[in-house]
Amino acid sequence: MIRFAPTVRSAVILATIAFGSNAMAGETTVAVAANFTAAAQEIGTAFQNATDHSVTFTFGSTGQLYTQITQAAPFDVFLAADQVRPELAETDGFAVPGSRFTYAEGQxxxxxxxxxxxxxxxxxxxxxxxxxxxxxxxxxxxxxxxxxxxxxxxxxxxxxxxxxxxxxxxxxxxxxxxxxxxxxxxxxxxxxxxxxxxxxxxVPAAMYKPIRQDAVLLKMAEGNEAAAAFIDFLQGPEARAIIESYGYRVGE
Amino acid sequence: MFDAAMTQTIVLTLRLAGLTTVLLLLLGTPLAWWLAHGRSFGKDVVSTLVSLPIVLPPTVLGFYLLIAMGPNGPFAAILGRPLSFTFWGLVVGSVVYSLPFVVNPIRNAFEAMGPRPMEVAATLRASPLNAFFTVALPLASPGLLTGAILGFAHTVGEFGVVLMIGGGIPGRTKVLSVQIFDYVETLDWGKAHLLAGGMLVFSFAVILSMTVIERRLTGRRA
Known part of the structure; x- marks a missing residue:
């Protein structure tokens, strides 16, 4: 048994290097509607600079991402291209109730x-x-x-x-x-x-119903500090400026 | 059980797979014959090209086909109009995509046959072409059948390539796999189950019947 000790020790060291660089830093995975890809990447970089947390994005169509969410995909936050799926996520119990908000309005x-x-x-x-x-x-x-x-x-x-x-x-x-x-x-x-x-x-905005894109915090993220921080950051002035620079309207 | 949209998609898919299979047999058989006889570096290169779709992600193939079939690609230059988003574009894409599944079994059958039957036919004064049709093709029939079934089934099941070059036009380029994807995305899981379950049964039946037929054909001669 003693022979294994050095292996265990190096495993612990490796694990420390891999996961333990900063006790406060968390990780979050965000599912993002395809149209928001470029903006999300820029927001992600700004978020990682502003906080110690890191964020990983998964891009896809809103419908495809929602289907994955219903099958317990490991996403903490869902940035949809519509309001329907985030609402559905709330009523179907995949999202944290009351966490839904409009993060951008598409043109x-x-x-x-x-x-x-x-x-x-x-x-x-x-x-x-x-x-x-x-x-x-x-x-x-x-x-x-x-x-x-x-x-x-x-x-x-x-x-x-x-x-x-x-x-x-x-x-x-x-x-x-x-x-x-x-x-x-x-x-x-x-x-x-x-x-x-x-x-x-x-296209003049009057010709189509507003494309409100909602975000929602998913149940998967409960207790995940990085996910909560990302939601906060997304509503902050820095993220909003990025969102506007990509041709979205932001509310209020 | 099936609504009009589903029936349309099923018919289109079968039409695409049937046409692709016929074209593949016409193109693939001479190609397999050529590849099965003699060795040269040129043949190795062609044989590698034929087998590429087995390992290439369909998105790679779809991406290049989309560029090739676009208004600035070679197809538009030859045909005078782009092939993307058309039924014939899907046929061309499917032929490329399913080529190895037809050529390789036929080639194996020709190789397994050896030179002997053709030599015997020649001593009986059969012309090479005559011998090919009366001796080589019947002997290689298990390979031809396997190739046809695999080519058909593989075309029915293709997704990535048609997704990238098709544009999902109902009745023209929207095939079964794309339709299933749509149903899943719109949370229409009942219809998705119907089509997906059908595909599962179909694929099972194809592989099972292929195994049985192949054993019968080879067993008869053994």
Missing amino acids: LVLWSADPAAIDGTAKVLESPALTHVAIANPATAPYGAAAVEVLQALNLYDALLPKLVEGKSISQTHQFVATGNAQVGFVALSQVIKDDSGSDWL
Whole structure:
């Protein structure tokens, strides 16, 4: 038995190196809707600089992430692209009651990788040369549902129906347009705001129901200090400035 | 039990898999024959290319196909219009993706046959082409059947590639696996169970029948 002692000792040393660098620092895992990817990464860096905690992000479509949450995925915080899933998480008992709040309001933009395609209006949608218009899946992605609302408001939905191609998430929709496979597509302003290469039409907010994105603290996070700190940080001025810089509106 | 959307998806999936299988047999059989005869570095390279989809993540394949089928890709240059988001785009993608599952079993069957049957056929004055159809193909039939079944089943089950190049258009590019994904995402678990359970039974039946058929065919000659 004595022979094992050095092994045990080195295991303890290794464990100390791996997990024990700072007794106060915690870790949290945050599930993030695809459209918020870039903003979340910047907020994550700011959060880790401001606190001793570390944060890991998992990105996906809101529907996919929610399905994983119902199957006990190890997420502490859920940043959804809509209000429906966080609400559902509360009523179905996956979230801490009363922890839900709107962290951002998304803006829809019609975007093309071709700088000459869109003249700042919706006119391109009436062009007969258009073969594909990319939208996110309206059943799962709020930006997709908003895109359908806009097309209906423009009385173009029926005419464009055969030309619509669906991305599984708003990231895939962006990818369809960025690769030129679809000439234009409805994406989140956050995805293209730091990209000057294409052309776009910022859809007037009055044309679609507000895309309020809610966050919620999940049951998994109970007692996790880092998760609570992240929620606080997300509502603070620094995070809000980052969120706004990505083309979201922040409330109040 | 199945609603209209489900039926449409099932029909589309079977059409895609059927067409892909036919094309794969037409393309794959000569390719397998060529690969089975003689060795050269060129053949090793081609054989590696054929087998690549087994190990490549479908997203890698899907990503390159999306670029290749886009408006600036080679397909658009040849055909005059992009192939992405079309049924034929899915067919091309599926042929690439399922190629090894058809070519490899046929190639193994040709190799197992050895040179002897073709030599005997030649001494009986059969032309090479004649011998290929009357001797080689019947002898390799277990391999052809395995290839056809695997190619069909693999195409029915593909997800990553169709997801990336399809665009999920109902009746054109929305296949079973994508539909199941949609149902799961929208929390429509009843329908998801129906389709997913169906796929499970289907896959089980495919592999079981393949095992049985293969044993019968090889057993008969042994």
